[in-house]
Amino acid sequence: xxxxxxxxxxxxxxxxxxxxxxxxxxxxxxxxxxxxxxxxxxxxxxxxxxxxxxxxxxxxxxxxxxxxxxxxxxxxxxxxxxxxxxxxxxxxxxxxxxxxxxxxxxxxxxxxx
Amino acid sequence: xxxxxxxxxxxxxxxxxxxxxxxxxxxxxxxxxxxxxxxxxxxxxxxxxxxxxxxxxxxxxxxxxxxxxxxxxxxxxxxxxxxxxxxxxxxxxxxxxxxxxxxxxxxxxxxx
Numbered sequence: 001x002x003x004x005x006x007x008x009x010x011x012x013x014x015x016x017x018x019x020x021x022x023x024x025x026x027x028x029x030x031x032x033x034x035x036x037x038x039x040x041x042x043x044x045x046x047x048x049x050x051x052x053x054x055x056x057x058x059x060x061x062x063x064x065x066x067x068x069x070x071x072x073x074x075x076x077x078x079x080x081x082x083x084x085x086x087x088x089x090x091x092x093x094x095x096x097x098x099x100x101x102x103x104x105x106x107x108x109x110x111x112x113x
Numbered sequence: 114x115x116x117x118x119x120x121x122x123x124x125x126x127x128x129x130x131x132x133x134x135x136x137x138x139x140x141x142x143x144x145x146x147x148x149x150x151x152x153x154x155x156x157x158x159x160x161x162x163x164x165x166x167x168x169x170x171x172x173x174x175x176x177x178x179x180x181x182x183x184x185x186x187x188x189x190x191x192x193x194x195x196x197x198x199x200x201x202x203x204x205x206x207x208x209x210x211x212x213x214x215x216x217x218x219x220x221x222x223x224x225x
Contacts, residue, residue, distance in 0.1 A: 006155075043203070044203070051211065089155055093211075096210075097211075099144050099163070099214070100158065100161060104155055105155040
């Protein structure tokens with residue numbers, strides 16, 4: 001079955017710097033890769049997603065890249081701000097409906113002022 | 114605004130008790146999910162449902178069952194609670210394929 005690994009488990013950056021979180025997946029049939037952000041004490045929320053027919057997607061300061069051959073995808077956050085501090089989860093779909101996910105273990109990002 | 118609510122924020126139960134966790138969404142979503150969240154393990158899918166009276170096992174269904182009698186309500190049942198089921202339980206709902214899942218606030222369950 002699908003397995004998703006995520007690195008690093010914790011990441012500290014200075015405000016204004018960039019942050020990169022990497023995920024690898026095992027099932028080459030996976031075709032949908034969402035990223036969820038969970039602030040402390042709050043519920044996870046989708047911040048960006050990418051389908052397998054696209055190599056990169058951008059939304060203001062966040063971007064996701066996908067390398068299907070290597071089976072890895074990454075989240076890039078530029079010009080980090082204190083409100084970016086949260087736990088970030090990547091996920092990979094297990095079916096062709098794109099709703100049955102396997103999540104990675106999460107990355108705790110701290111943006112230091 | 115999508116609203117997903119869960120019946121309790123905190124729950125303490127004894128080993129062997131039957132536990133019901135309820136989730137209600139008000140956006141007419143056809144897809145509903147139950148996850149458990151444990152430190153270092155991310156979110157793991159227990160059960161999901163793509164329609165009323167439909168249910169599918171997720172990755173960790175052992176020790177759990179679900180019920181979906183109405184479209185807006187998805188219940189998670191622990192038939193006989195055990196200490197290893199102490200966790201944060203998150204419900205989510207969504208519509209269509211390849212779309213966002215909206216999460217509830219979570220229920221922190223402690224089994225003593």
